[in-house]
Amino acid sequence: MKKEISRKFCVAPMMGYTTPYARKLYRILSKNSFLFSEMIATKSLIYSKSKDNVIDNDFNNPVALQVGGSEIDDLTKASKIAIDYNYDEINLNVGCPSKAVQKGSFGACLMRDKILVRNCMEALQNDNIEASLKCRLGLGKELNYEFFEEFIDEISKTGIKIIYVHARNAILSGISPQANRSIPPLNYDFVKKIKNKFPNITFILNGGIDNLDKAENLLKEFDGVMVGRLIKHNPFILKEVDKKIFKEKGRLIDESIINNYFEYIKPKLGFESIFRLLSPLLSIFFSVPHSKDYKSKINDYMKDQKINLIEELLIKFVSERNLS
Ligand SMILES: Cc1cc2nc3c(=O)[nH]c(=O)nc-3n(C[C@H](O)[C@H](O)[C@H](O)COP(=O)(O)O)c2cc1C
Structure with a gap:
């Protein structure tokens, strides 16, 4: 049906x-x-x-x-x-x-x-x-x-x-x-x-x-x-x-978005490339100006597969730049 x-x-x-x-x-x-x-x-x-x-x-x-x-x-x-x-x-x-x-x-x-x-x-x-x-x-x-x-x-x-x-x-x-x-x-x-x-x-x-x-x-x-x-x-x-667009009441969307997302991708690390797992979030660095320091830190963490540190950094970035 x-x-x-x-x-x-x-x-x-x-x-x-x-x-x-x-x-x-x-x-x-x-x-x-x-x-x-x-x-x-x-x-x-x-x-x-x-x-x-x-x-x-x-x-x-x-x-x-x-x-x-x-x-x-x-x-x-x-x-x-x-x-x-x-x-x-x-x-x-x-x-x-x-x-x-x-x-x-x-x-x-x-x-x-x-x-x-x-x-x-x-x-x-x-x-x-x-x-x-x-x-x-x-x-x-x-x-x-x-x-x-x-x-x-x-x-x-x-x-x-x-x-x-x-x-x-x-x-x-x-x-x-x-x-x-x-x-x-x-x-x-x-x-x-x-x-x-x-x-x-x-x-x-x-x-x-x-x-x-x-x-x-x-x-x-x-x-x-x-x-x-x-x-x-x-x-x-x-x-x-x-x-x-759908005229619904606003939901409270906060840093838990990032937590939820990381909960989903963490078990997939090792089966899928870290870049593919993170790329939906990484693109925000290209659209938000002055993100160079964040970008280079994330790059280092990605090389070492330090997923928890990446999560913390993204939460900081998103709340600092008021994205959530
Ligand atoms: C990186 C990238 C990959 C794309 N891959 C596909 C695809 O797999 N299938 C498809 O029908 N269109 C693909 N497109 C085209 C988009 O679906 C869309 O038609 C196009 O980007 C125009 O919409 P926009 O101006 O809102 O970006 C892709 C576009 C981009 C930017």
């Missing part, structure tokens, strides 16, 4: 960032945000022995598992795995422009073949999980609304209910994946237009939403927003989301 879940505020899938550990932290900070895993290739999902380091869920629902792939049997298996791991949604990545992903025939290059994407979406469908898509507006330097509408029209035939749109084109050669998140211009109007054309599909707007006021304003016009780099740079922004 599929549950009714709000996707008003989603944290975007980000490779290397939206790990099971980050999702634990995000969930401590916000009860209502809809979360995503990193993208995982269907072959790794099916065959890799270490897949748990990417897809472990630990009841951080609501959450989607994002996959990359275009082989029909693999996608059907991927849906079943997502159900076994208690995910609420399985999402197909049709937005990643990287060369490696193109080589594997998945990601944004699939926008060239709308029939194949339609078949992929059909393969993902299962009565026990929502199957969704994350795509771009199109491919190449020129924006073309007709292309976008024809693509969505084909996918709509699957009965799909949720589409996340990174509201810019993907450029498949000549620029890096990182540049592909800033150089192709954003166009929110295309998403507004498509939403009116396909009222039975929930379109979630993604791309360039760099503060919560903007997210709140966009929600007057869009079904939901998806935010990536804002949260990557400072996950503590999430503590405002339940209040500002």
Whole structure:
């Protein structure tokens, strides 16, 4: 059975960032945000022995598992795995422009073949999980609304209910994946237009939403927003989301956030790299100025795996800078 879940505020899938550990932290900070895993290739999902380091869920629902792939049997298996791991949604990545992903025939290059994407979406469908898509507006330097509408029209035939749109084109050669998140211009109007054309599909707007006021304003016009780099740079922004976006009474959030998080990661030390365990918290040093001393101390402690000292230092940093 599929549950009714709000996707008003989603944290975007980000490779290397939206790990099971980050999702634990995000969930401590916000009860209502809809979360995503990193993208995982269907072959790794099916065959890799270490897949748990990417897809472990630990009841951080609501959450989607994002996959990359275009082989029909693999996608059907991927849906079943997502159900076994208690995910609420399985999402197909049709937005990643990287060369490696193109080589594997998945990601944004699939926008060239709308029939194949339609078949992929059909393969993902299962009565026990929502199957969704994350795509771009199109491919190449020129924006073309007709292309976008024809693509969505084909996918709509699957009965799909949720589409996340990174509201810019993907450029498949000549620029890096990182540049592909800033150089192709954003166009929110295309998403507004498509939403009116396909009222039975929930379109979630993604791309360039760099503060919560903007997210709140966009929600007057869009079904939901998806935010990536804002949260990557400072996950503590999430503590405002339940209040500002979901209009809930503020919860007291204090240094216990850090304690809870460390309780979760400490037993994993030795099985997972200390950097991956700490990276959801470390990114705050890049967004808060004058953190150099903290950064170099943390680096030293990380080398020596001194997790308790890192915990103390982070608590001090967060309370000194008023982040909690
Ligand atoms: C480090 C990083 C990794 C990303 N990895 C993925 C990914 O695995 N799957 C995906 O669909 N998008 C990925 N993206 C794209 C984001 O999901 C999002 O579409 C993009 O960052 C635009 O949203 P923003 O402007 O709010 O950051 C990644 C983005 C970043 C910054």
